Amino acid sequence: MIHLISTEKDNLISAKISDKIQKSDVEKIHPLIHNIIEKGQKVDFYFEMEDFTGYTLKGFWEDIKVDSAHISDYGKMAFVGEKKWQEFAAKFTDFFTSSEVRYFDLKDKELARNWIIS
Structure with missing residues (x-):
């Protein structure tokens, strides 16, 4: 399940992820990606995974x-x-994209939030 988190940064999609991601979850994110692209910006992501099983x-x-x-x-x-x-999945993503990808332990989520908004 994906639960969107509001953010001040215009080009950031921020979400808490738990259980399993379903097709409907991805369909919820896709229009947000298009809205950011239409503004001529790159899409940044903050995904906080707790009890996420795939x-x-x-x-x-x-x-x-x-x-x-x-x-x-x-x-x-x-x-x-x-x-x-x-x-490992984050490192795998980094391998296939030119994006800057970083993994943070859950205890370091404040550090991750500061990094993604900088």
């Missing part, structure tokens, strides 16, 4: 479609998590 199959497929369509539109990405596989 994706449903449809959610994973939808996320791949959105990311492949917009990967060059992404700016900074902060992944904040609590599990080793989440850190």
Whole structure:
């Protein structure tokens, strides 16, 4: 599940992620990406993952479609998590994008928030 967090930064999509990401969750984010792109900005992301267990199959497929369509539109990405596989996923994302991607432990979420808004 994705729960959006309001933010002051115009080009930042900020969310708390838990349980499994579903197709409807990705569909909720996609228009926000377009709104930022239409303003001529790169899209920054702050994802705080707590009790996050992954994706449903449809959610994973939808996320791949959105990311492949917009990967060059992404700016900074902060992944904040609590599990080793989440850190690995962030590093994997960094490998496939020119975005600046960083992983932070959940205890360092304030540091992550400061980094993503700077």
